[in-house]
Amino acid sequence: MSEGRRAPERPQHRPDRHPDQRPDRRLDRPSGPARRITPLAWVSMALTFVLVVVTLGGYAYYRSIDGDIDRLPPVDAGPSRPPETGALNVLLVGSDSREGDNKKYGAKSQGLGERTDTIMVLHISPDRDKATMISFPRDTMVMIPPCRSHSGAMLAGGLRQINSAFNDGGINCTVRTLESLTNIKINHIVKVDFTGFKGIVDALGGIEICLPKAVNDPKAKLVLSAGKHVVKGEQALGYVRTRYALGDGSDLGRIQRQQVFLTKVLDKITDGGLLTDPVKLNAFLRAGAKAVSPDTELTLDRMVEIARSVQGLTAKELKGITVPVEAYPADKNRVQLKQPDARNFFEAVRSDVNVTPPSAAATTPKVANERVRVQVLNGTTELGKAGQVADELADQGFAVVQVGNAAPVATTSIRYAKKDADNGAAYGDAVAARLSKDKRTPVAGKVAPVNPKPYPTKVTPLPDGPIVQLVIGADWPGVRVASAIPGSLKDKVVDSTTNPCL
Incomplete structure (x- = not known):
């Protein structure tokens, strides 16, 4: 498949890492196939419990459900954290603990703590x-930044x-690492183990897979x-x-298979009659x-609040x-x-920010992006700003026809010729919406x-x-991303239309 049009490189939010550093393996434990097991339980549960918890009609019932949940301490990632953007970001980690019912997956590993081979962030716009x-x-x-170990000792970064x-450092060190790496704030954390995964799938009556x-x-x-x-x-x-038994034997292939699952x-859940x-x-x-083991701040009330906000979300939007x-x-x-692809991807996720709904008084008809010719002018002191914004608008279908400079201004504005007063506002609204x-x-x-x-x-x-x-x-708010996934990565997406047999 083609790689598609590469998104323009944008300024980094942090200085580059030191390329001359070599891996510090002092904290790594020996690895091997027998120790590398990746459950998916927490992935399905974290999303689906939020989606369905509000659909039943008994609050006392919810309270009884809440009593069965073993909770984790709240996120402690230090004082310097990325800003809120209005998005919901949940860190999902799979635990390979061999304690209790998980003993049969590696009795010799009992008492050695827990590890994870699966790290995902669920980003909801x-x-x-x-x-x-x-x-x-x-x-x-x-x-990895300096973190405290499970025993409380300080671990050197590297x-x-x-x-x-x-x-080595637990869930808080994972949060700190991801926030440092991406500059995306993690709002909640969820952890699930092997036995939990099986119970969830069994309760759904099984999931259809396809083996090539x-x-x-x-x-x-x-x-x-x-x-x-x-x-x-x-x-x-x-x-x-x-x-190793499917695909090319890589962890990347297994990740894609998990995403399809x-x-x-x-x-x-959404279309199979469960609700x-x-x-x-x-x-x-x-x-x-x-x-599941969510953090203590992901309370039942918080789950209900989230569930109400995403109740229209289906598998097609995942x-x-x-x-x-x-x-x-x-x-x-x-x-x-891989740079600059990863940097552009993280910026796209960060740019998925709140948008003020249109005014109730607005009566102008909506105009498709492809019908709008746009001239982008830079009224800031930042060199190349007009070209950067033009690229972002063009990626969303606008017919950008010209870029240039304007006298420095404090406030961003959208304008059209007075002779176009009859429909200029509708075309301008299409730009304003982004x-x-x-x-x-x-x-x-x-x-x-x-x-x-x-x-x-x-x-x-070119349109008329x-x-x-x-x-x-100077107050430029930025272009709202159409998707948290840049166009250069579209051919890497897994969704409800992906063929599970491939």
Whole structure:
């Protein structure tokens, strides 16, 4: 598949990491296939419990469900944290603890604590109309900040595998690492283990999978013929655990398979009759409550609040994506973030911010982006700002025809010619709708540009109608992203339309 148009490189929010640093392996434990098991329980539960908890009609019932949940301490990631944007970001980690009912997955590992091979962030847009499941491969080499260990001792920061943050420093070190890496604030955390995963899938009556070839993987306890199967319990767990028996044997392939599985879980919840079957729904909620360990601030009331805000979200709005990575030169079994792709991706997620709803008084008809010709003028002191904004608008379909400079101004404005007073506002509103945080009211009147230059628009033929002039001021709010996933990564997306047999 083609890589698509690469998003323009944007300024970084933090200085680059030190490229001459080598991995500090003092804190890494020995790795091997027998220790590398990836459950998916927490992924499905974290999203689906939030989606369905509000659908039943008994608050006392919810309280009884809440009593079954084993909670984690609140997030403690230090005083310097990224700002809130209105989005909801939930860190999901899978625990491979071998205690209790999980003993059969590795009795020799009892008493050695817990590890994770699965790290995901569920990003729900501020408007609660889109959900993006972001996976971080466990073998990604990243800078881990100083953290406290499970015993309370201070661990030195350094370049290590991303999953060592959880293995050595626990959930708070994982939060600190991800926030430092992405500058995205984590609002809540959820953890689930092996046994919980099986209970959730069983309560759903199983999930249909598709195998391109027969699988015989003793380590994952999975033996199935090629073709479609409905898996429950151990088979479902084996399907999301197996690594070397399917695909190219990489963790990246397993992540993609897990993301497909998650879309099937959500699809069965929202479209499979679960919400209208009290018996099945009760079994699902009971199983989930015993499986998840959310933080103490993700209370029942908070879940209900979230559930109400996302009640229209379905499997079609859930997108899965793995952060862009490439081979790590010092070790072929490791990967590193691919730049500038990863930097642009994290910026797109950060730019998914609140938008003020249109005024109730607005009566102008909506105009499609492709019908709007735009002239972008830089009224700031930042060099190249007009070109950057033009690229962002063009990526969203606008017919940008010209870029240039204007006299420095404090306030961003959207203008159209007085002769277009009859419909200029409607075209200006299309541009205003893509500005982050607030909307500017288009007004009649033009600013004299300085040295305007043609912009190579991809919209052909050029539309008729008024030209809208966007003057970027010192208060520039930014262009609201159409998706948390940049166009350059669209071919990497997993969603409800992805063929599970591939």
